[in-house]
Amino acid sequence: MTSDESLSSGTSRRLTPADLHNVRFTRGSMLHPGYSDEEVDRLLNRVGEELGRVYAEKAELRDRVHALQAQVDGVEVPAPPSEQAVRLLATAQQTADNYVAEAEDFSRQITSDARVQYEEQLRQARETAGAILQAAHEAAGRTTGEAGPRGPESGLSTQELEDQVAYLKAFAQACRVQLRSYLEALLIDVESEWGRADPAVLPKAAARTPVPRGKQPAALNVARAMPMDDGARLTEDSGRADGDGGAAGSPNAEVVKQGR
Amino acid sequence: MDIPAMRANFAKAAAAGDEAPLYFYSHLFLSHPETRSMFPVSMAHQRDRLFAALGEVVSRVDDLDSLVPILQQLGRDHRKFGALPAHYPAVGASLLATLEHFDEDWNDHLAQTWAAAYKVVATVMIDAAEEAADQPPWWEAEVVAHERRTVDVAVLRLRPEPALDYLPGDSISLETQARPRLWRYYSPANAPRPDGTIEIHVKAHDGGPVSGALVRQVGVGDVLRLGPPIGHLAFDAESDRDLLLVAGGTGLAPVKAVVDQIARNGPARRVDLFVGARVEEQLYDRPELSRLEREHGWLTVTFAVSDDKESELEHGDIGDVVQRHGPWRSRDAYVVGPAAMVDDTVARLSGQGLPRERIRTEVFAPSRPGPSVDGEVTE
Incomplete structure (x- = not known):
């Protein structure tokens, strides 16, 4: 055999068609003709x-x-959704969005009404307290003026006036605390009303139980994901110095804000 | 890419108003239901933004140099929503279906050119997201302190896990489980601390779902999600000029971070901080700022009220008060607050001769859920 020794000697190499073509067997002898x-x-x-x-x-x-x-x-190659399905889902989504927007608007109104009321009452209380204080000071001035020469008595009335001033200060403080908790209660109402703004629940929302944190029913989800950016509509007082909330702004005014 | 044809086609969809994005999202959610959970329940604002953003991309698609950094930013930022590379073809298919639906002259040529354009956009975003893979897509942050400072302002201290690195003046988006999928931007009110905690100042807006929840519902132990920081009010730590800081409302947060940065890392520079509010009660961080003023000789804090007759503080709009204490010609100025307050203060400072390029500003307005194509995070 002439082609390749490895062809016959081992099985390590795979046999190829070319190997077979190239096979040349050794001719036999006279005694054994053939290959x-x-x-x-x-x-x-x-x-x-x-x-x-x-x-x-x-x-x-x-x-x-x-x-x-x-x-x-x-593997299912997802068939493109039918026009009908798309329309149906679009309508459902829009309906949900409208409910959420309404609920949010409602919440905004109530909160801003409550705020206006709170600020007005606080202002009045302060004015009243200021006026009382003023009157007390004047009264004190008069009393000490009149009682000046009488010695011990004048000391007593100053003491009384100081007590009165302290009382009024405490009264003003109490007013403030009470107003604050009143507003808090209003705000909690707003939160819970807003939380139950699910379309199905909305009409029954009359019962105002504040929802404890972390225990909202599943129905709340609709309202939880309110679409509006925080206070997206600036109320009229938003330009004032106390301004706006946690929103971070743009890098600098000339690049970003002035274009808007 | 046949850009004029794309623009003409896009104009037809845009002319359909809300219908077009409504169709797009319905198509996407029906063909890939798993994408629905990445969006908030109410899609109204999402829809506005999607088409505005697409319009921007289309109008700039022949100016890739300006588009690419925006897309990269978007791609990185989308990781926090759970966006995966596999989502991009799904969005592309629904986008094409939408554009086809609103164009009677839709043809193969348009389909090809849109597909090619979308592929470019998606590739840039996906690549950028993958390059950011050494950072987590979002950070879990436990609320370790929650203080109600006024009726509608709360100061929260958060502990992100793992540590979140940022610069003073950066903004960080966050999401609370009380309002899933609604992301809002806040500025840390401190320079990075050794314990990694971040202080944020939140004012509840009337009707604001996230800010209201952060002030009134979230409490200690709750866990928020934070997105990667975005640079905004760039603080120039290299400059050695003395500083003028002016803050209105919770615009105090980023300038307080600047004060903190100087207190921690120096070098000491003279710092005048002006904080304005309407009435005295609204100066929600006054004790803390007064403490800082006592501790640091280089810091002077001035409070001002614009509508509080009883108050013994300085009276007037903050810009006016700053001007009275001026001129500030030699300073670097940082002005943060509502738009009107920022504009007024900048005009007054410029009028006094402070060069405009040394005044850095940030307008605090209601937050957007995501940055716009210009990188803005407020409305």
């Missing part, structure tokens, strides 16, 4: 092995193709 039996048998063995391997590989590949095909078939 060398031994070489032919060896080659037939190898060809047999190789064919077996090829078939096995082919079967394995066929299985893989089937498996992959099944995978591909299993």
Whole structure:
């Protein structure tokens, strides 16, 4: 055999079609005409092995193709949603958005009304307290003026006036505390009203129980994800110095804000 | 890319108003239901923003140099919403379906050019998101302190996990589980601290879902989500000029961070801080600021009220008060607060001869859920 020693000597290398083309068997002798039996048998063995391997590989590949095909078939290429479905979902979403917007508007109105009321009452209370204080000072001035020469008595009335001033200060403080808690109560109402702004629940919202934190019913979700940016509509007082909340702004006015 | 054809086509969808984004999102949610949970329940504001943003992108698509940084920022920022690369083709398909729906002359050429343009946009965003993969998409932050300072202002202290690095003047978006998927921007009121905690000042706006919840519902132990910081009021730590800081309302937060930065890291510079409010009660951080003033010789704090006859503080609009104490020609100025207050103060300072480029400003207005294509985070 002339082509390649390794062809006959080992099985480490795979048999290729070119190998077979190049096979040249050793001629026999006069005694044994034809090819060398031994070489032919060896080659037939190898060809047999190789064919077996090829078939096995082919079967394995066929299985893989089937498996992959099944995978591909299993994947649903999502059909584009029908026009009808899109319209339906769009309407539902819009309805939900409108409810949320209404609830938010309601909350904004109530909160700003409450704030106006709170500030007005605080202002009045302060004015009243100021006036009382003023009157007390004047009275004190008069009393000490009149009672000046009388000695001990004047000391007493100053003491009384100081008590009165202290009382009035405390009264003003109490007013402030009370007004504050009044406003807080209003705000809590607003929060809970707003929380129950789910369309289904809205008409029954008359019962005003504040919802404890962390225990809101699932129905709250509609209202929780309010769309509005915080106070997106600036109320008329937003230009004042105490301004706006946590919003961070733009890098600097000339780049961003002045364009708007 | 046939840009004129794209613009003509987009104009048709834009002319349909709310209908177009409504169609887009309905299409997206029906074909990929898993994307619905990334959005808030009410989509009204989302819709406005989507088409505005798309319009911007379309109008700039032939100016990629200016578009790319914006898209990169958007791509990084979208990680906090849970956006994954797989979501981008889904959005692209629904976008094309929408554009087709509103254009009777839709054809293959338009489909190809839009698909190509969208691919560019999506690739930039996805790549930017992947480059940011060494940072978490969002930070969990426990509320470790919650103080109601006035009827509608609260000061919160948060502890982000892992530590969140930022610069004084940066903004950080946050989300509370009380209002899922509604992100709002706040400015830390301190320079980064060794313990990693961040102080934020929140004013509840009437009808504001997030600010109201942060002031009245959120409490100690609750966990918020924070997004990556965005640079805004860039504090120039290199400058050695003395400082003039002017704050209205919760605009105090970023300038207080500047004070904190100097207190922690120096070098000491003379700092005059003016804080304005309408009435004395609204000066929600007064004791803390007075304490800082006592501790640091270089710091002078002046409070002013614009509408409080009883108060013994300085009276007048904060810009007016600042002007009375001026001139401030040699200073670096930082002015933060409502738009009217910022404009007024800047005009007065400029009038006194302080060069405009040395005045840095930030307008505090109601927050947007996400930055606009210009990077703005307020309305």
